[in-house]
Amino acid sequence: MSTPTTGSPAGQDRDRRPGDLWRTVARGVGQTLVTAGLVVLLFVVYELYVTDLFADRRQDAVADELRATWDGAPEDPTVAAAPAAPPAQVPLGQGVGFLHVPRLGPDWSRAVVEGTGPEQLEQGPGHYVGTAMPGQPGNVGIAGHRVGTGSPFLDLDRLRPGDPVVLETADAWFVYRVLGDPATGDLLADPSGIPGQQVVSPTDVDVISPTPDADPAAPATGSYLTLTTCHPKYSARQRLVVHARLDGAPVAKADAPGGPPALTGD
């Protein structure tokens, strides 16, 4: 205030009229509100775009690490006959496998990490700790962000009955298909009674039960895969859930290095 460098009126007179005080206060409040608005706008930009930059980098790191681990692992000739169960306990944040969903885009693929905490979900879709591993009986639960942080599951609502959801592990491809009636496209018409898609409350943990929507303590009736994300977009009020069931036997990577027919379209 003491050394104005331009011809501003601030230093001209000290004996201001009472109206000047109110004008200063009003201007201060106005500028504060405008600033707050800009900060909120910047936060939107952060959530929608900047988190993607961070998440993409971390996802690439997980994917590279997983590929490197698999490439370095010694070949096990027995897996072609019966794919060995993946390690029962994967450390948090470590890659579990790759998820391929052709419906979400050609070559759509994400490395899935173990754990569903904020830290893991920033790396990529997260595998619910304690749920089945790829190909095992039970339910493979995977959560992913819908908007921001890489937006892996932005278009999860586009999945239709019969769509392949493929899990790739070190030795094999596991093809799951979205439940429902592929003939009519009705997601709710699966013979098992389990819907292909549902919107549930965030506390509805039954969706990742060994048999989806059944008692969590009940034994599994098959091999399922469940994807969860937030719903509606930009909100966390509900959860969008997609259920799929293992379709046929696993395809050994030795037999199909480029992917199972469900992915390659052969």
Next chain:
Amino acid sequence: MYTWIWRHLPGGTASKAVLALLLVAAVSALLLFVVFPAIAPHLPYDDVTVDQ
């Protein structure tokens, strides 16, 4: 506040403009890379899991 900052930036109008833009960039970077990552996990938009 903005008037006060503008008055205290040194130099002529061009210098003030450049410095003001630098200030805006610095504050934006601080928000984007330090403040927002720190507060985002505490906001409720990012919950994608089912739990109790």
